[in-house]
Amino acid sequence: MRHGIWLGGTLSLLTFAAHAQADAQLALGSRARVSQLFAYPNNCSAICYRDWSLEQTVEHYLKQSVQRDGYSNAQVSVSSKDGQLHATISGVPDGYGQPLEQLLASGDLAYQGASKLNAEGKWQYNWYFFLPLGMALENRRSVELLHFPPDYSLTQAQDYLESKTTDRWAELLTQNGVPPEQTPAYQTIIDIAPIAAPASAGGSLEDTYSYFQAYQTSMVAQLTANKQSTAPSLPMVAFGSPVRDWVNQQYGVNLKVLGLDQITPAPGRTVAVLGSNHPSYIWYAADPENHDGDQSKADQAGIKVMGQDISAACWQASMGRDPGADAATTLHSCTQKWQVADQQQTCQLFYTSIRDLTPAQAQAKCAASEQTAAGT
Template sequence: MHRSPPFAALLAGLAFAGSLQAADLQVSLGDRDRVTRLFAYPNNCSVICYRDWTLEQTVEHYLGQSLARDGYSSAQVKVGSDANGLYATFTGVPADYGKPLTELLQAGDLAYQGASRLNGDHKWQYSWYFFLPLGMALENRQSIELLHFPPDYSLTQAQDYLESKTTDRWADLLTLNGVPTERTPGFQTIIDIAPIAAPASAGGDLEGVYGYFTDYQKQMVSQLTRGKNGASLPMVAFGSPVRSWLKQQYGATVNVLGLAQISPAPGKQVPVLGANHPSYIWYAADPETYDGDQQKADAAGLKVMGQDLTAACWQAGMGQRPESDAGQVLGDCTQKWQVTDKVQSCELFYTRVRTLSPDQAKAKCTAS
């Protein structure tokens, strides 16, 4: 399942038409050096560029993604430059649309400072790329996903922060819990505690770098969990490194399907649910993890699938109704996927993970 819209086609339709109109919004992005740093430009060049874009085209690409994910399908963006640096001109967006973009770039400055200190301490690795969560919904977010780090190919190949096996799998679970496919990006606004695109095997090395990004991390959590009308957006913390970081920074203990509240700003309470990493099920259900014992692998995979469906159910419910009682929503979701619809959860494991046919999955789950 490919969750991301065809942005090449989208950007073709984002051409700037005519001179500035009264309703246009112009947002300063900073000087060329700053924009180059914060947009990881060039995204995919060695000797040959995979996509040979200018800096302006690269920025337009990511801002176009944000427009689409905010639901502004008829909006336009054009990036230009003058003596003061680069600026983005939007049409068809609210007058305050520049505020979250400016805040993201300000947080990005903090992240870059942290990455520079990391490199100055000779801890930066050649296979890492500085990568902010570009292209997310800037305004119409429904929930926040706290993760470890983005995969390198999301930057170097896709130029799409939401293009990964991890996010695709979780988007599938959200749709199984009633979120329309086209709306899943609004639920998947990501904060990675390490703003570094890296190979999948880099997790262990990255666990030692979080302290360099503390200011960035806290600012992002405070900014992105701020919903409309004063409501706090729910957040899901994926994987043990992220849940450990949450404990260190906010004193909140969240095991898998554990619920807590954090206060990223005075007077603000954000509900947080602990979850497995979206890719954990592939390890948990691998027979090699149990010396080839298929029965143990299936049992572990079934358990994780039930947990993941429950967490996605909570995220979908709280994202649509953030004023809801987080504990009650979790209780309802637990009842649904681990009692009432346990057979369906079983069938989804065998079709999604074991790739059996629906009839084969049904036979297995009926027998068990």
């Protein structure tokens, strides 16, 4: 059974500049519903890794959201009365709870899909239903469309942004001028399979997409919408071939790596979408075993992918700062910067972040490669 959510007061989302402070009062629903949507208990078998109550679990994720929205002084409390859970968030703008209301309503759709998967015998024992909890709810800058979250983000970290994938991409965003403390606002994630699973589960999860279509499309429409209704939609990056294929099929476009297109997730509203490699693809591309053991070829392949990735992160950072900018012009500027003007910096970044060389070693490697390419 699905339960509604109400917010105290008018459901109006004020602009961040207004800074209207209020207490957001949210009725989250029954204990059963909240347990489902917050993957409770997050980390228990015979022994709980973190022995939290349901109320503590919800508080944990809501605190992550308010911090990532920039409300460092906000307070969150969750209580239970007559079998219903309620949340109070103080020190946030009036209407702050509306995005959470939308997320959990979409989560109901996702849970229906997961339940159908299980009823048909297709759910696997080491999968965990996991919504993108703890994200910036209001002050997001861009959206990242990915495949599925790694299992340890739920069972160990209880942090949707705690993964090698998100850490690497955050580093690329900082290389493009995003302060480290602001990267979570750019990394609002939608996974087209809301299932925390081992890294090896990618192939089997591709068969689950159709069960989550209502969830996927509602989330894309919600999270790409600018909080100022008249402002341009937020940019979105589609990571990895399964995700790019899903976007192409769902929205009738043709995204490739560094391919740019527009989708219409809601009537009268378009969203600029850029295709990208999956953030972890570079380790596959740069593995010598995939190049007959040739280290030089593996390095060159990795440098090429690094150029693509940092160009995509440049586009995301630039469009996140100014969603009204021309998406194609921005992409051209980014590829010119990282693949032409700053090739040496791109090369050095590959060696320091992927090969773990020191900056001096990386500089020497890239200088030698440039001399070899020039025939000197």
